[in-house]
Amino acid sequence: MGIRSVISKPLAKWVVERQQTWMYTPAETQQRWFQKLVDGGRATVFGRDHHFNDIHTIEEFRQAIPVRDYEDLKPYVEQILAGNDDVLWKGKPLYFAKTSGTTSGTKYIPITQDSIPNHINSARDALLNYINETGNGAFLDKKLIFLSGSPELTQKAGINIGRLSGIVNHHVPAYLRTNQLPSYETNTIDDWETKLERIIDETLPQSMSLISGIPPWVQMYFDRIQERTGKLIKDVFPDFSVFVYGGVNFEPYRAKLYESIGKRIDSIETYPASEGFLAFQDSQTEEGLLLLLDSGIFFEFVPAEDYFSDNPRRLTISEVELGKNYAVIINNNAGLWGYSLGDTVKFVSREPYRLLVTGRIKHFISAFGEHVIGEEVEKALQFAMQQQPETEVVEFTVAPMVSPKEGLPYHEWLVEFATSPGDLTRFAQDVDNRLTQLNVYYDDLITGSILQPLKLTSLSRGSFQRYMKSQGKLGGQNKVPRLANDRTIAEGLLEADKTV
Template sequence: MGIRSVLSKPLAKWVVERQQAWMYQPIEAQQRWFQRLIETGRNTVFGRDHALKDVRTIDEFRQAVPVRDYEDLKPYIEQILNGGTDVLWKGKPLYFAKTSGTTSGTKYIPITQESIPNHINSARDALLNYVNETGESDFLDQKLIFLSGSPELTQKAGINIGRLSGIVNHHVPAYLRTNQLPSYETNMIDDWETKLERIIDETLPQPMSLISGIPPWVQMYFDRIQERTGKLIKDVFPEFSLFVYGGVNFEPYRAKLYESIGKRIDSIETYPASEGFIAFQDSQTEEGLLLLLNSGIFYEFIPADEFFTENPQRLTIGDVELGKNYAVVINNNAGLWGYSLGDTVKFVSREPYRLLVTGRIKHFISAFGEHVIGEEVEKALKDAMHKHPETEVVEFTVAPMVSPKEGLPYHEWLVEFATPPNNVAAFAHDVDTRLTELNVYYDDLITGSILQPLRLTSLPRGAFQRYMKSQGKLGGQNKVPRLSNDRKIAESLLETEKTV
């Protein structure tokens, strides 16, 4: 047993004991953070604009600060990028995490000196909760691989800008750096296929014990290893015992991943976002992820079915009910105020508060971590139709093809044309090109050869009407979702057409 393994157990015990102090006093923990945030926020541009100096209670805060998305926050972000200080939070952010936006394109999410521990310590504590519960710590003495984005940072107004995974890479504790893979030089490679081959070169000879990453990226890593070695992962890495993941729904990948490994291993699910590390799986036996209530974030929850109404309820942690979907709103020490994450969650426990991530408040595709939303696909289609003016579209929907019979995964666009484009292949290419311009994650996946360009399936006239009729939803206010994160609608559409 190595030094990391030995020292991790008392550290894990200490972390869990401190954690339990707020786990079982959640309302008090949240109230303390509310007060801290308001005290700092009063002295900012945002605070003056919203009269936070007059706010003493949560009800007063709700009156002063509306729920907002990035578009509403963007003018303050631009002030910071133009050199402003004390805008959303005191001073300037340490970083901007660059992420995919909606109408605004790329989003720049602030990370401050005060908020960076939320991202770093939460990832650490997820592992230490596992050590404390299971007693397993030997994996810390072997090699650990984190499949992440490039740690390369650019700079604007004196602020470092990069992807969240790259930013976090700069804060990996020194005691883990010596057994972290891939190397910094390999992590800097932009092209995913080139980077993947280099990662395999570096890891094949090593005793890998922990692998962390988004499931489809990890699956590609496994597939390439098997192509090289002809062996199951358990035979390539006998010490491999823990898989850490987050970012997408694991279920579509679970069976294939375990088949590639050749045995079942423990796993830890995490819920990180550029805006904050929200929750992690603290137990191998209990359902759900522990909501982090003492980590610089004051949470509000809006019942999902009220989110788009004029005056939705904004609930605090003590008001939520089990089994009900809520949209997550955060206020944090990075200067996000009344900020809607766009995610929906469902609580499965109140003692302590554990949740499941149930989706997005709007339809989306994130089967591969791309976070493509309806507005992006509609704009991409509209712009392609402008280039192909003969084209008339009746209806369309988009679904992921996670496991095609051959080749890379892709997005399948099922489109019913009134008048098809003269060149369908050129039309599909123009849609795909525009989508890469609108969504940086999708662009990363295409240029990194994680996904192949979209495939367009042209459906016969009346296909969507026949589908809606088969579902008992023809007419009225019923609409076909533009996006799905699975293939239920796509397969039903195709199956309906087989019977015509």
């Protein structure tokens, strides 16, 4: 047993014991953070603009600060980029995490001296919770790979700018750096396909024990390894025992990933974002991700059905209910105030608070008033896959066909299969039938002959990768939205489907 695994167990025990102090005092913990954040923001430009000196209660805070997205925050970010101090939070940010926006172009999300522990310690604690529960710390003594963006940073106004995964790479603890892969040089390669081949060159000779990344890109890594070696991943990396992932629902990828591995291994789901690390899987036996209530974030939750209203309800953690979809609003010590993360979550436990990430609040289809959401399409697909268990899905997305050449409008499902169902027609029917059960509005449109049942388009292998490459988004943390209200993505995928 190596020194890392030996040291990790008492550290893991300490971290988990320390969690108990806030896991079971959620309202008090969040109230404390609310007060600390308001106090910390009083002397900022934002705090003066929003009269923080007059804010003493959560209700007064909500009256002063509406729910906002990046567009509303952007004028303050531009002040920081112009060289000003004390704009959103005291001093200047340590970093801007650069991410792609749908309407804003590139977004620059501040990370401060006070907020960086949220990103670093939360990732650490996810692993330590796993070690404490399972006793498996041996993976720390082998090689660890993190499939991520480039760690290269640029500078503007004296602030380092880069992708979140690249920024975090600079904060990997020294005791893990010696067994971290890929190398810095390989990680800085821009072209994903070239980078992937170099990663495989570096990892094939090594004893890999932990692999971390977004499932579709990990699957691509596995596929290339199998092409080179002709072996299952368990035979290439016999010490591989832990898979860490986040960013997308794992279920559509689970069967194919485990088939590529050749055995069941433990997995740890995380919920990181450029704006903050929100939750992680703290148990291999309990459903959901533990919401991190003591990590520099004051959370608010807007019921999904209220989100687009003029005055949406904003709930504290003690007011949420189980089984309902909420949009996540964060206020944090990076200077994000009333900030809509864009995600929807559903709580599955209140003691402690654990949640599932159910989709994106703006990723839905409502071209006809149906408001089909990500959770519903993923559940419908999973149901059809259970009916024909041989089916393996690489990736999928759904778009409306508003004006078909003939017949009623419909939803088009564009699906890339690793293994196609034996009966594709029945598969599509199973998806459609399950969706009508999950969404009463969709059911009404089908039964009322306003929509016809969905049509499923099976794409050739590699279509999603070719599409992402054409958009300059191949690899890293990029992913294709599950749902759209227009056909931009759908047409791009159909075009990529032709270039086999």
